[in-house]
Amino acid sequence: MAGTTLKTASSLVTVEPMNSLLEPERIDALAARIKERYWLPGEASYQPGAWAELVARYGEAHRAYHTWRHIDEIFERLASLSNVAERRDIIIAATFWHDAVYDLRDHDGAPRADRDNVRASADLFRRYTAHSAGEASAVEDLIMGTADHLHAKPDIERYPGFYNDFDLFLDLDLGSLASSWDQFEANLHKLRLENAMTPDADFYRKQIAMLTRFRERDALLFRCKETRQRWSRDAAANLGRCIEELRRKLKAIGEDKR
Numbered sequence: 001m002a003g004t005t006l007k008t009a010s011s012l013v014t015v016e017p018m019n020s021l022l023e024p025e026r027i028d029a030l031a032a033r034i035k036e037r038y039w040l041p042g043e044a045s046y047q048p049g050a051w052a053e054l055v056a057r058y059g060e061a062h063r064a065y066h067t068w069r070h071i072d073e074i075f076e077r078l079a080s081l082s083n084v085a086e087r088r089d090i091i092i093a094a095t096f097w098h099d100a101v102y103d104l105r106d107h108d109g110a111p112r113a114d115r116d117n118v119r120a121s122a123d124l125f126r127r128y129t130a131h132s133a134g135e136a137s138a139v140e141d142l143i144m145g146t147a148d149h150l151h152a153k154p155d156i157e158r159y160p161g162f163y164n165d166f167d168l169f170l171d172l173d174l175g176s177l178a179s180s181w182d183q184f185e186a187n188l189h190k191l192r193l194e195n196a197m198t199p200d201a202d203f204y205r206k207q208i209a210m211l212t213r214f215r216e217r218d219a220l221l222f223r224c225k226e227t228r229q230r231w232s233r234d235a236a237a238n239l240g241r242c243i244e245e246l247r248r249k250l251k252a253i254g255e256d257k258r
Contacts, residue, residue: 064190091172095169103120104194
């Protein structure tokens with residue numbers, strides 16, 4: 001199926017059909033597999049309509065990176081580190097809901113702050129949860145942690161091992177930084193598609209600033225010993241390479257001095 005062409009603020013971008021650059025039937029199959037493996041075992045912890053809400057959210061047309069594929073990749077990483085998790089069910093719940101709301105613009109048309117989407121995602125989880133009060137608070141803390149991966153810290157240990165689960169979840173969400181270079185580059189392209197109305201120079205600068213903050217954390221980018229050992233080296237290489245490539249792009253369009 002041919003892609004469509006989307007006019008961005010400063011260029012034309014070819015957009016493949018459906019979010020996450022997958023065909024509809026592949027998206028449906030992925031969601032069905034996720035539902036069977038990860039949702040149904042804990043479905044009793046939600047109000048009716050919760051799954052349908054998630055399907056609608058993660059199927060939104062403007063998404064390219066923040067899709068079911070992103071959720072599935074976190075679950076894949078969790079499966080490989082399941083011995084590190086204290087409450088796997090809490091991490092699974094946070095994974096489902098942490099990007100449930102992903103709006104690019106506010107009602108006035110201004111770019112929406114990431115923290116506002118995270119807050120709205122946590123509120124949406126609260127609307128549908130039937131978890132106990134303590135479990136719901138633990139899930140909400142994990143979700144809210146994604147508003148500031150580098151500095152977030154919970155105020156209360158919700159259960160024994162909660163601090164470790166908090167750190168592990170944030171590491172799982174950032175695990176894509178250690179992907180193969182081809183996948184890392186593809187993920188950046190998907191983020192560019194999601195931000196198609198942002199001028200190239202603004203997008204490049206924002207990415208450079210964020211990736212530089214990640215790189216400056218060096219060995220402390222990942223919080224858990226197990227994730228640091230697995231991902232730190234590859235993530236550092238990807239971050240350095242991507243920053244340099246984005247700087248070259250800025251230079252090519254004459255925006256590197258601003």
